[in-house]
Amino acid sequence: MSTAFEALLEEVKGAVDSVTVEEAHGRLNNGSKVVLIDVREREDFAEGYIPGAQNIPRGFLELQIEGVVNDRSASLLVYGHEGQTPLAARDLSGMGYESVAYIDGGLDAWVGAGYPSDRDRALSKAEQFRYARHLLVPEVGERGQGKLLDAKVLLIGAGGLGSPSAFYLAAAGIGTVGILDADVVDVTNLQRQILHGTSDVGRPKAVSAYEKLKDLNPACNVIPHQAYMTSDNVMEIIEPYDIIVNGCDNFPTRYLINDACVFTRKPIVDGSIFRFDGQVTIFTCDSEGPCYRCLYPEPPPAEMAPSCAEAGVLGVLPGTIGLIQATEVVKLILGQGDPLIGKLLMYDALQMSFKKFNIRRDVNCPVCGDNPEITELIDYIAFCSGVNLSEVPEELTAG
Numbered sequence: 001m002s003t004a005f006e007a008l009l010e011e012v013k014g015a016v017d018s019v020t021v022e023e024a025h026g027r028l029n030n031g032s033k034v035v036l037i038d039v040r041e042r043e044d045f046a047e048g049y050i051p052g053a054q055n056i057p058r059g060f061l062e063l064q065i066e067g068v069v070n071d072r073s074a075s076l077l078v079y080g081h082e083g084q085t086p087l088a089a090r091d092l093s094g095m096g097y098e099s100v101a102y103i104d105g106g107l108d109a110w111v112g113a114g115y116p117s118d119r120d121r122a123l124s125k126a127e128q129f130r131y132a133r134h135l136l137v138p139e140v141g142e143r144g145q146g147k148l149l150d151a152k153v154l155l156i157g158a159g160g161l162g163s164p165s166a167f168y169l170a171a172a173g174i175g176t177v178g179i180l181d182a183d184v185v186d187v188t189n190l191q192r193q194i195l196h197g198t199s200d201v202g203r204p205k206a207v208s209a210y211e212k213l214k215d216l217n218p219a220c221n222v223i224p225h226q227a228y229m230t231s232d233n234v235m236e237i238i239e240p241y242d243i244i245v246n247g248c249d250n251f252p253t254r255y256l257i258n259d260a261c262v263f264t265r266k267p268i269v270d271g272s273i274f275r276f277d278g279q280v281t282i283f284t285c286d287s288e289g290p291c292y293r294c295l296y297p298e299p300p301p302a303e304m305a306p307s308c309a310e311a312g313v314l315g316v317l318p319g320t321i322g323l324i325q326a327t328e329v330v331k332l333i334l335g336q337g338d339p340l341i342g343k344l345l346m347y348d349a350l351q352m353s354f355k356k357f358n359i360r361r362d363v364n365c366p367v368c369g370d371n372p373e374i375t376e377l378i379d380y381i382a383f384c385s386g387v388n389l390s391e392v393p394e395e396l397t398a399g
């Protein structure tokens with residue numbers, strides 16, 4: 001370092017806040033909201049970083065910081081190589097961020113103090129090529145792509161909703177895509193269920209889906225489940241997966257999946273369609289958000305909820321809804337943006353309008369409420385038949 005630079009550094013150090021690694025560890029683990037920024041180069045970051053850190057190389061800091069945190073009152077911790085971090089902290093303060101401090105000693109001091117570091121999954125050359133357009137997006141990058149490759153997503157149904165979801169999720173590099181469907185391809189499916197072709201008519205949908213997805217992305221671990229979901233197999237089927245994408249077309253399965261996901265705390269990205277209308281939401285199935293039963297404690301009578309086979313559906317509609325589901329899955333995995341948690345998105349294709357409604361967890365919900373009555377799987381066929389409600393929830397069907 002030149003004498004002039006050393007002098008500048010000393011001056012800047014005197015003007016910005018710093019914390020020890022012990023103080024940083026305390027702030028990062030006491031539940032307060034802290035944005036942790038690693039300003040080293042990407043190659044250094046890939047070798048290891050403080051858990052929770054986001055990487056913005058020093059040269060891009062001013063350009064990219066607002067994409068990571070725009071709230072000027074947010075609490076920011078910065079670390080990097082000695083000599084660059086006090087200057088980075090000064091520049092962030094100069095941009096109006098009110099609470100900025102740098103971590104003295106950076107990653108070396110952190111590791112030296114015995115705290116754990118994280119390391120991203122290294123992408124192979126083939127993965128770097130295949131996902132090149134993802135790597136350019138700051139919110140994805142190698143780190144996000146690694147998360148996608150490590151993710152395990154189960155699609156319930158290889159039909160109208162499952163088809164577009166599965167195609168795009170496999171293309172995006174979701175490492176494991178399970179697809180559950182017990183049916184065989186019927187010619188009337190082909191108007192919308194784009195995983196299957198004319199030559200697949202009469203073949204199991206799970207097999208047809210497997211072949212299409214493997215052709216699209218051979219590295220994707222596609223797991224076909226040619227089965228009906230029942231109380232006997234649901235736990236075993238969903239166990240390996242992180243996220244469940246629901247595109248099923250009947251109420252017993254919806255309630256079954258919901259209850260199983262509440263018991264195992266797995267999020268459901270739920271979609272349904274009816275003629276020109278569709279809806280999407282995320283049931284987190286935990287104390288944070290609602291579950292399906294919070295919205296629909298009881299199933300509607302069968303005549304109030306016709307299936308696609310009974311009511312018809314516009315062929316392009318499940319494409320829109322299935323891709324919104326896939327988008328929400330990718331966002332959940334990346335931890336980016338505002339997912340549809342506690343929000344029901346309703347789509348009207350005729351008006352080309354989207355409306356969002358707030359929904360919330362019902363503390364009296366029979367399965368996810370504070371004092372749940374249902375604590376194990378029940379007979380869902382019996383539960384969904386012969387129910388007579390005076391007030392029918394506006395439920396849509398899928399398929």
Ligand SMILES: [Zn+2]
Nearest residue numbers: 291294365368
């Ligand atoms: Zn609930």
